[in-house]
Amino acid sequence: MTRESEGESMKEFDVAVIGAGAAGITAAEIAQANGARVVLIEQAAIGGECTWDGCVPSKALIRAARLRHDIGRAAEFGLRVDGVQVDFPAVMASVREAIATIARYEDAAHMEARGIEVRSGNARLGAGKAIRVNGEELHADRIIVCTGSAPSIPPIPGLNEVQYLTNENLFALDHLPNHLLVMGAGAIGLEMGQAFQRLGSQVTIIDVEKTLLPREDADIAECIHDMLQREGLRFHLGARVERVSSPAGAVALDAVVDGHSMTVHGDALLVATGRRPNMENLGLQAAGVEMGKHGIVVNRKLETTAEGIYAAGDITGLYPFTHVAAYQARIAADNATGNRARADYRVVPWVIFTDPEIAHVGLTEAEARARHGDDIHIVRLPYTAIDRAVIERQPRGCIKVIVGKKPVIGYALGGGEILGAHLVGPLAGELLHEFVLSMQSRTFSGRLAQAIHAYPTMSMGVQQAAGLLFPAGRATVDLREDLQTTD
Numbered sequence: 001m002t003r004e005s006e007g008e009s010m011k012e013f014d015v016a017v018i019g020a021g022a023a024g025i026t027a028a029e030i031a032q033a034n035g036a037r038v039v040l041i042e043q044a045a046i047g048g049e050c051t052w053d054g055c056v057p058s059k060a061l062i063r064a065a066r067l068r069h070d071i072g073r074a075a076e077f078g079l080r081v082d083g084v085q086v087d088f089p090a091v092m093a094s095v096r097e098a099i100a101t102i103a104r105y106e107d108a109a110h111m112e113a114r115g116i117e118v119r120s121g122n123a124r125l126g127a128g129k130a131i132r133v134n135g136e137e138l139h140a141d142r143i144i145v146c147t148g149s150a151p152s153i154p155p156i157p158g159l160n161e162v163q164y165l166t167n168e169n170l171f172a173l174d175h176l177p178n179h180l181l182v183m184g185a186g187a188i189g190l191e192m193g194q195a196f197q198r199l200g201s202q203v204t205i206i207d208v209e210k211t212l213l214p215r216e217d218a219d220i221a222e223c224i225h226d227m228l229q230r231e232g233l234r235f236h237l238g239a240r241v242e243r244v245s246s247p248a249g250a251v252a253l254d255a256v257v258d259g260h261s262m263t264v265h266g267d268a269l270l271v272a273t274g275r276r277p278n279m280e281n282l283g284l285q286a287a288g289v290e291m292g293k294h295g296i297v298v299n300r301k302l303e304t305t306a307e308g309i310y311a312a313g314d315i316t317g318l319y320p321f322t323h324v325a326a327y328q329a330r331i332a333a334d335n336a337t338g339n340r341a342r343a344d345y346r347v348v349p350w351v352i353f354t355d356p357e358i359a360h361v362g363l364t365e366a367e368a369r370a371r372h373g374d375d376i377h378i379v380r381l382p383y384t385a386i387d388r389a390v391i392e393r394q395p396r397g398c399i400k401v402i403v404g405k406k407p408v409i410g411y412a413l414g415g416g417e418i419l420g421a422h423l424v425g426p427l428a429g430e431l432l433h434e435f436v437l438s439m440q441s442r443t444f445s446g447r448l449a450q451a452i453h454a455y456p457t458m459s460m461g462v463q464q465a466a467g468l469l470f471p472a473g474r475a476t477v478d479l480r481e482d483l484q485t486t487d
C-alpha cells in the first residue's frame with residue numbers, strides 16, 4: 001500500500017524492523033506470521049553478527065582447533081598419527097563454508113518468499129514513524145529496532161595506530177599469527193585464544209580483571225583457567241594496558257600490574273574488550289527513544305520510551321546472546337502486532353565454547369549465598385564420576401548444582417528448587433538444558449535424580465549430580481577423585 005506524502009509516494013507497513021540479525025530476522029518472521037505487512041531493513045548482509053562475524057565462524061574455527069587437538073591425543077587411544085599440518089587458509093575456507101551454508105537460508109530471497117519485504121540500506125527514523133532508507137521513505141505503525149552491537153574499542157593511546165583485529169576482521173585472516181596477543185579474557189577472548197593456540201599460535205591473554213570470567217561461578221572460572229594454562233595459553237590478569245605500539249611491524253602492549261610496568265610483545269593483536277550498542281545515526285533521540293549506557297532502554301514488553309517503537313537483541317544491552325535476541329524479538333513482534341507478551345529473564349542460560357565448554361544457568365554460588373545466606377545446598381560432581389566421560393577419555397570437568405533448601409513439592413524425592421547449575425566439561429552446553437527445563441518449570445531437584453537416564457550417556461551426569469542431594473544418590477555415585485586426568 002502507498003500513500004502520497006509531500007509529493008512523494010511513501011510505502012506503508014504495519015511493522016518495520018531495522019537490522020536483520022538474529023533479533024531482526026525473528027521479529028520480521030513473527031510479525032509476518034501474525035498477519036502484519038512487514039518490511040525488514042538491513043544495511044549490510046542479512047544474518048547479522050552471529051552468522052557473519054560471531055557465533056558461526058567462531059564455532060567453526062573452534063571445531064577445526066578441537067579436531068587438531070584431538071588428533072594430538074590419538075596415541076591415548078592406541079592410534080599412531082604422523083603429525084598434523086595446519087593449512088590455515090584451508091581452515092579459514094572451511095569457516096567461510098559454514099557461514100555460506102547458514103547464510104543461504106537467511107537471504108533476502110528467503111525473506112521475500114515468506115512475504116517479508118526487504119530493503120537494503122542504512123535506516124534512519126524520521127518524524128511520525130517515517131523511516132528513510134536509500135532515498136526511499138517508508139512508514140510503519142510499529143517499528144522494532146534490532147541494530148545490534150559492535151566491538152567496543154578502549155581508548156588506549158597508540159591502539160588506533162596499530163592494525164588490530166576484532167571479530168569483524170579476524171575471520172578474514174590469511175595467515176596464522178606466531179604470537180597472538182588477546183586483550184580481553186571474556187568469552188570471545190578465551191574461545192578465540194584457545195582456538196588459535198591449538199592451531200599453532202602462541203597466545204597471550206591480557207585483562208584488567210584479576211580473575212577470568214567474573215560473571216561465572218568462581219569454581220568453574222578457576223577450573224577453566226587451569227585447563228587453559230595447561231594447554232599453554234599465557235595470562236596476565238589484573239593488567240591495565242596503558243599504551244599500544246607497533247615496533248618493526250610487531251605489536252607491543254605496555255601494561256601495569258600491581259604497580260609494576262611490563263611489556264608484552266606479539267605479532268598480532270585481537271581486541272575483545274566488550275561490545276557497544278549500535279545506536280548512532282538512527283535518529284533515536286529525536287524519536288523520543290531513551291538510550292542508556294548499555295543500549296536502548298526497554299521494559300518487559302520490549303517497548304522503548306517512544307510509543308510504537310520497540311527494541312530487541314544486543315541493542316538493549318541486556319544479555320548479548322543470539323538466543324536472547326530471538327526471544328526478545330518474538331516478544332517485541334507479538335506486542336507490535338496486537339498480542340500481549342512480557343519477557344521473563346528468570347532462567348537465561350548461556351554457554352562459553354571453550355573446550356571444554358562452560359555452561360551457566362541461574363545463580364552462581366556467590367549470588368545464591370548473597371540472596372539466600374546458608375539456606376542452600378551445593379553439590380559438585382566431577383566428570384570422573386561419569387562413566388561415559390571416562391570411556392571418552394574426557395574426565396576433566398565438573399557439574400555444580402545449587403539448590404534451595406525449601407522443598408518445592410514435599411513428596412517423592414523432595415529436594416529444593418534448583419537455583420543455579422554451572423558446568424565445565426565436554427558437552428556441558430548440551431547437559432545444561434535439563435537444568436534449564438527444570439528451572440523453567442520449577443521442577444524440584446529430586447525429579448532429575450529420579451528420572452531414568454540412559455547408560456552410558458554424559459546426561460547421566462545430570463542425574464548423578466542431582467542424586468548427590470539425597471542419601472540414596474550419594475550411596476551409588478563413586479566420585480573417583482583419584483582418577484588421573486589426561487592432557
Ligand SMILES: Cc1cc2nc3c(=O)[nH]c(=O)nc-3n(C[C@H](O)[C@H](O)[C@H](O)COP(=O)(O)OP(=O)(O)OC[C@H]3O[C@@H](n4cnc5c(N)ncnc54)[C@H](O)[C@@H]3O)c2cc1C
Nearest residue numbers: 019021022023043048049050054123148313314320321322
Ligand atoms: C565472536 C562472537 C561470538 C559469539 N558467539 C556467540 C555464541 O556462541 N552464542 C550466542 O548466543 N551468542 C554469541 N555471540 C553474540 C551474538 O552474535 C549476538 O548476541 C547476536 O548476534 C545479536 O543479534 P542482534 O540481532 O541483536 O544483532 P546483530 O546480529 O548485530 O544484527 C544487527 C544488524 O543490524 C544492522 N544495522 C545496524 N544499524 C543499522 C541501520 N541503521 N540500518 C539498517 N541496518 C542496521 C547491522 O548491519 C546488523 O546486521 C557472539 C558474538 C561474537 C562477536
